[in-house]
Amino acid sequence: xxxxxxxxxPVYHEWIGTLDxxxxxxxxxxxxxxxxxxxYSEGSFVQKGQLLFEIDPRPFQAALDQAxxxxxxxxxxxxxxxxxxxxxxxQLAQAVxxxxxxxxxxxxxxxxxxxxxxxxxxxxxxxxxxxxxKAKTEAGKAGVETAKAQIEASNATVESAQAAVxxxxxxxxxxxxxxxxxxxxxxxxxxVGNLVSPSSGVITTVSTVDPIKANFTVGEQEYLSLTGxxxxxxxxLQLELILADGSTYSHKGKFSFADRQVNQSTGAIQLTGLFPxxxxxxxxxxxxxxxxxxxTSTGALLIPQRAVTxxxxxxxxAVLDGANKASVETVEVGNRxxxxxxxxxxxxxxxxxxxxxxxxxxxxxxxxxxxxxxxx
Numbered sequence: 001x002x003x004x005x006x007x008x009x010p011v012y013h014e015w016i017g018t019l020d021x022x023x024x025x026x027x028x029x030x031x032x033x034x035x036x037x038x039x040y041s042e043g044s045f046v047q048k049g050q051l052l053f054e055i056d057p058r059p060f061q062a063a064l065d066q067a068x069x070x071x072x073x074x075x076x077x078x079x080x081x082x083x084x085x086x087x088x089x090x091q092l093a094q095a096v097x098x099x100x101x102x103x104x105x106x107x108x109x110x111x112x113x114x115x116x117x118x119x120x121x122x123x124x125x126x127x128x129x130x131x132x133x134k135a136k137t138e139a140g141k142a143g144v145e146t147a148k149a150q151i152e153a154s155n156a157t158v159e160s161a162q163a164a165v166x167x168x169x170x171x172x173x174x175x176x177x178x179x180x181x182x183x184x185x186x187x188x189x190x191x192v193g194n195l196v197s198p199s200s201g202v203i204t205t206v207s208t209v210d211p212i213k214a215n216f217t218v219g220e221q222e223y224l225s226l227t228g229x230x231x232x233x234x235x236x237l238q239l240e241l242i243l244a245d246g247s248t249y250s251h252k253g254k255f256s257f258a259d260r261q262v263n264q265s266t267g268a269i270q271l272t273g274l275f276p277x278x279x280x281x282x283x284x285x286x287x288x289x290x291x292x293x294x295x296t297s298t299g300a301l302l303i304p305q306r307a308v309t310x311x312x313x314x315x316x317x318a319v320l321d322g323a324n325k326a327s328v329e330t331v332e333v334g335n336r337x338x339x340x341x342x343x344x345x346x347x348x349x350x351x352x353x354x355x356x357x358x359x360x361x362x363x364x365x366x367x368x369x370x371x372x373x374x375x376x
Contacts, residue, residue, distance in 0.1 A: 060172045239254060
């Protein structure tokens with residue numbers, strides 16, 4: 001037997017939640033090759049930068065060696081082109097000097113030819129030599145420009161070869177699959193010896209789980225009620241997590257964020273809470289009930305949950321009168337508060353209800369009540 005008590009109790013709302021990692025990093029192959037080693041224990045904690053898998057690097061090392069060889073050849077061609085430029089510039093300088101000398105001869109012979117102090121043959125030879133020297137100078141200039149163009153082409157070849165070397169080095173680095181974050185690593189989806197490639201899908205996943213996210217959805221109207229007029233009521237919520245075995249998680253959570261939009265097909269919005277997860281006990285994919293106290297019910301009537309029986313959606317309790325005679329009454333229940341149940345209608349403060357042996361408390365029977373003591 002227990003007495004109906006009246007107290008102020010918190011009003012809770014509960015939502016079905018799904019746990020998820022703060023960060024879920026999918027590990028994928030960036031190059032094609034055979035998996036040589038797996039370097040971690042599945043389900044263990046791994047650190048950022050830790051080696052997880054190794055892909056056979058030999059084809060990529062061969063490609064790197066080839067690229068470095070081509071780079072050496074390109075650098076040799078560049079050096080040769082620079083040498084040819086120096087040679088062409090020297091030849092141009094010589095041609096310019098020769099043309100200057102022949103021009104002096106023309107300038108000196110011209111007045112002498114007018115005075116017939118030299119033969120016409122000598123004058124013609126001087127002019128022809130100057131014309132030939134000018135042509136040689138122009139050829140020298142063209143040779144210099146050709147050498148410069150060759151240098152530009154060789155520089156482009158060197159840059160292309162350097163890019164090929166860098167790409168080969170990147171591919172070699174991709175043969176070492178490392179963890180991008182600290183977290184719990186999942187089961188490998190491939191085995192050592194398998195051929196993997198960028199199209200192979202996720203090889204494994206690493207999740208940061210401390211704190212861990214709890215995603216749950218609420219209706220649009222409930223969301224508006226929770227946010228309140230100030231808009232920051234959600235941030236004040238202290239969340240509890242009821243695990244699948246019915247136990248309450250020992251650490252309280254807090255509200256993190258609301259999704260950017262309401263799902264138009266369901267009229268609900270996803271909210272996310274954060275729960276501390278020391279020891280990584282909670283894992284992504286677990287289900288639970290997220291509970292939060294959203295207010296206080298003043299003067300609520302409370303009886304032990306064990307005093308209430310449900311029959312086809314109706315809730316009943318056995319009430320004792322002053323003569324310890326039982327009568328079965330239908331009640332309207334509210335929220336559960338610990339081991340107690342809030343009774344919205346059907347009982348009054350101070351009434352006595354049967355907790356143990358309800359099946360024997362038929363209306364009209366007299367019972368010998370004993371105080372109910374809840375066992376721990």
